[in-house]
Amino acid sequence: MPxxxxxxxxxxxxxxxxLDTDRIMPARYLRAVTFDGLxxxxxxxxxxxxxxxxxxxxxxxxxSVLVVNRNFGCGSSREHAPQGLARxxxxxxxxxxxxxxxxxNSAVLGVPCFVAxxxxxxQLQALIEGAPETIVETNVQDGTVSAGSLHFKxxxxxxxRDAFVSGQWNPTAMLLxxxxxxxxxxxxLPYMSGF
Amino acid sequence: xxxxxxxxxxxxxVRELPSGQTQxxxxxxxxxxxxxxxxxxxxxxxxxxxxxxxxxxxxxxHIVPTKSPSRPFLDVTAEExxxxxxxxxxxxxxxxxxxxxxxxxxxxxxxxxxPELGLTQPGMTIACxxxxxxxxxxxxxxxxxxxxxxxxxxxxxxxxxxxxxxxRRIDVNGSLAHGVYAKDVIxxxxxxxxxxxxxxxxxxxxxxxxxxxxxEERMTICNMSIEGGARVGxxxxxxxxxxxxxxxxFAPSGGAFDRAVEYWQSLASDQGAQYDDRVTLxxxxxxxTVTWGINPGQSVGIGERIPDSADEExxxxxxxxxxxxVEGTRIDVAFIGSxxxxxxxxxxxxxxxxxxxxxxxHVQALVVPGSQAVSRAAEERGLPEIFTAAGxxxxxxxxxxxxxxxxxxxxxxxxxxxxxxxxxxxxxGSPTGRTLLMxxxxxxxxxxxxxxxxxxxxxxxxGA
Numbered sequence: 277m278p279x280x281x282x283x284x285x286x287x288x289x290x291x292x293x294x295l296d297t298d299r300i301m302p303a304r305y306l307r308a309v310t311f312d313g314l315x316x317x318x319x320x321x322x323x324x325x326x327x328x329x330x331x332x333x334x335x336x337x338x339x340s341v342l343v344v345n346r347n348f349g350c351g352s353s354r355e356h357a358p359q360g361l362a363r364x365x366x367x368x369x370x371x372x373x374x375x376x377x378x379x380x381n382s383a384v385l386g387v388p389c390f391v392a393x394x395x396x397x398x399q400l401q402a403l404i405e406g407a408p409e410t411i412v413e414t415n416v417q418d419g420t421v422s423a424g425s426l427h428f429k430x431x432x433x434x435x436x437r438d439a440f441v442s443g444q445w446n447p448t449a450m451l452l453x454x455x456x457x458x459x460x461x462x463x464x465l466p467y468m469s470g471f
Numbered sequence: 472x473x474x475x476x477x478x479x480x481x482x483x484x485v486r487e488l489p490s491g492q493t494q495x496x497x498x499x500x501x502x503x504x505x506x507x508x509x510x511x512x513x514x515x516x517x518x519x520x521x522x523x524x525x526x527x528x529x530x531x532x533h534i535v536p537t538k539s540p541s542r543p544f545l546d547v548t549a550e551e552x553x554x555x556x557x558x559x560x561x562x563x564x565x566x567x568x569x570x571x572x573x574x575x576x577x578x579x580x581x582x583x584x585x586p587e588l589g590l591t592q593p594g595m596t597i598a599c600x601x602x603x604x605x606x607x608x609x610x611x612x613x614x615x616x617x618x619x620x621x622x623x624x625x626x627x628x629x630x631x632x633x634x635x636x637x638x639r640r641i642d643v644n645g646s647l648a649h650g651v652y653a654k655d656v657i658x659x660x661x662x663x664x665x666x667x668x669x670x671x672x673x674x675x676x677x678x679x680x681x682x683x684x685x686x687e688e689r690m691t692i693c694n695m696s697i698e699g700g701a702r703v704g705x706x707x708x709x710x711x712x713x714x715x716x717x718x719x720x721f722a723p724s725g726g727a728f729d730r731a732v733e734y735w736q737s738l739a740s741d742q743g744a745q746y747d748d749r750v751t752l753x754x755x756x757x758x759x760t761v762t763w764g765i766n767p768g769q770s771v772g773i774g775e776r777i778p779d780s781a782d783e784e785x786x787x788x789x790x791x792x793x794x795x796x797v798e799g800t801r802i803d804v805a806f807i808g809s810x811x812x813x814x815x816x817x818x819x820x821x822x823x824x825x826x827x828x829x830x831x832x833h834v835q836a837l838v839v840p841g842s843q844a845v846s847r848a849a850e851e852r853g854l855p856e857i858f859t860a861a862g863x864x865x866x867x868x869x870x871x872x873x874x875x876x877x878x879x880x881x882x883x884x885x886x887x888x889x890x891x892x893x894x895x896x897x898x899x900g901s902p903t904g905r906t907l908l909m910x911x912x913x914x915x916x917x918x919x920x921x922x923x924x925x926x927x928x929x930x931x932x933x934g935a
Binding site: 292294302304307309311321322350352353355358375376377381384433434435438439442445446447450451452455457465466467 | 488489508533549552555601602619627629671700723727734765876903
């Protein structure tokens with residue numbers, strides 16, 4: 277896999293704390309055996325309820341850096357939520373905090389979640405709202421975000437950062453790499469042999 | 472001086488990956504129809520096979536129709552998803568518990584059947600593509616909810632790439648008042664610590680209150696750890712745990728059981744183990760608790776008023792006001808079930824209130840057992856008759872109206888008194904539907920009264 281170090285694109289400011297996975301991807305769209313087409317249903321109910329929802333706003337069409345607030349992606353472990361966002365065209369997410377499972381699920385899809393100070397996140401959201409054409413530049417390695425005159429620290433958790441930078445963010449091949457060690461651990465666990 | 476989490480983590484560590492994450496062996500993998508088909512597809516695309524098929528067990532729960540659970544399902548998509556799981560399990564050699572096939576009598580919500588079959592055991596690492604996998608921690612397992620790409624990883628390698636968690640010890644001490652249940656304890660914990668208070672932590676629950684709880688009560692608490700942001704929750708295994716496991720189908724038996732108990736005892740957190748954080752709650756201060764908002768941390772004791780600091784968006788959506796009360800709120804639907812509160816003791820507690828009484832005429836009330844085994848045990852005790860005589864619908868086993876992936880769903884702005892785990896906007900199938908989370912006894916009392924009431928008064932009325 278390619279290293280993921282810097283991601284740049286126009287920003288999409290989405291306000292709200294605790295935006296859960298049921299809102300990102302309503303459960304009725306999980307009734308399928310593939311992830312195909314999930315991009316069409318991202319925030320569907322919220323968008324229907326609010327014509328001014330950021331995902332309805334033509335100014336942000338084609339944006340690829342999502343900017344959110346606190347505890348984004350809480351709730352279900354359904355990968356359908358980050359799959360939908362990634363398929364929609366979101367390549368990086370910047371926020372005050374994330375649910376742990378959501379952050380991990382996004383990483384495996386090559387979408388880093390950057391954690392930054394509340395104040396900086398809000399400044400970035402305001403900046404994008406004032407100038408939607410601004411390019412938001414993120415850097416996984418340095419843990420920085422830049423947009424217009426705004427520059428701030430925004431970090432990806434250390435192990436995930438190293439995984440992105442070394443191109444090892446999708447771990448299956450690594451997990452299979454030294455399989456004899458897996459068999460050794462399995463052999464040592466009492467329950468594997470019925471005690 | 473180590474915690475159970477540390478001991479189990481160490482015993483299952485394969486190596487440190489070049490990325491810096493830990494490669495962790497998974498002792499038990501549970502699979503259901505919603506988050507697995509894409510994982511099996513990814514495996515096929517890469518030409519990988521399932522590494523330890525005997526360590527994975529599958530069932531169908533999320534999409535199962537509970538009204539007519541016989542195969543083929545009338546719901547074409549549900550049938551297609553079940554058939555896909557059957558095909559995937561057959562090809563990989565994975566045991567599947569699904570209606571209409573051998574082992575179908577074990578079908579149920581994945582977090583209900585794991586413990587009841589004795590698959591879930593102390594000291595195991597467990598993974599499942601569902602965030603409520605934390606439930607299994609009630610038996611002293613370390614259980615992770617995972618995404619579909621990780622389901623693929625576990626199928627291919629029986630391992631996960633993870634970062635270690637910190638451990639927060641949560642002690643609950645003292646006696647719970649009559650009418651206060653495990654559900655009220657966990658709702659109170661989430662309210663106090665916040666819906667993201669547990670991010671980065673495993674929650675270790677202990678104290679005298681937890682120590683006296685049954686395994687089913689402990690499961691209710693562990694189940695909702697993730698609603699407080701904690702991916703993992705657990706209790707140390709004790710005599711209650713061992714008694715629960717004894718005689719279960721997949722639990723060790725005879726001499727092996729005795730050896731297992733010795734091993735399990737050695738895994739419990741040591742006296743003097745170091746924790747990254749500690750929190751203590753007084754059980755006597757916990758009231759029957761009910762949510763007023765759109766996340767599980769937005770709750771009040773039934774006697775309390777909604778705080779002035781309440782979130783405006785949540786209030787507007789729910790139709791509540793600051794300083795108002797949830798007590799007295801008219802309900803349209805009452806739902807008893809889910810991996811949080813769909814076990815036999817939950818149904819029994821509700822039935823105590825329901826027996827000989829009637830559901831309010833305007834309320835649709837349903838009981839959805841967590842598994843077919845729960846359903847059979849309830850039948851032996853005459854519970855379906857008690858519920859149906861009162862006007863409840865008695866359904867087949869599944870996730871049902873917890874997340875409305877089957878035909879059981881709210882309509883419009885209906886208000887549902889629910890024993891489930893999430894009151895998120897749209898969670899129960901209607902984008903504008905409203906969910907009030909509470910204990911099974913509280914839901915039963917609300918169904919009878921037609922509005923949210925204080926279950927302590929209801930229990931007095933029936934002399935229970």
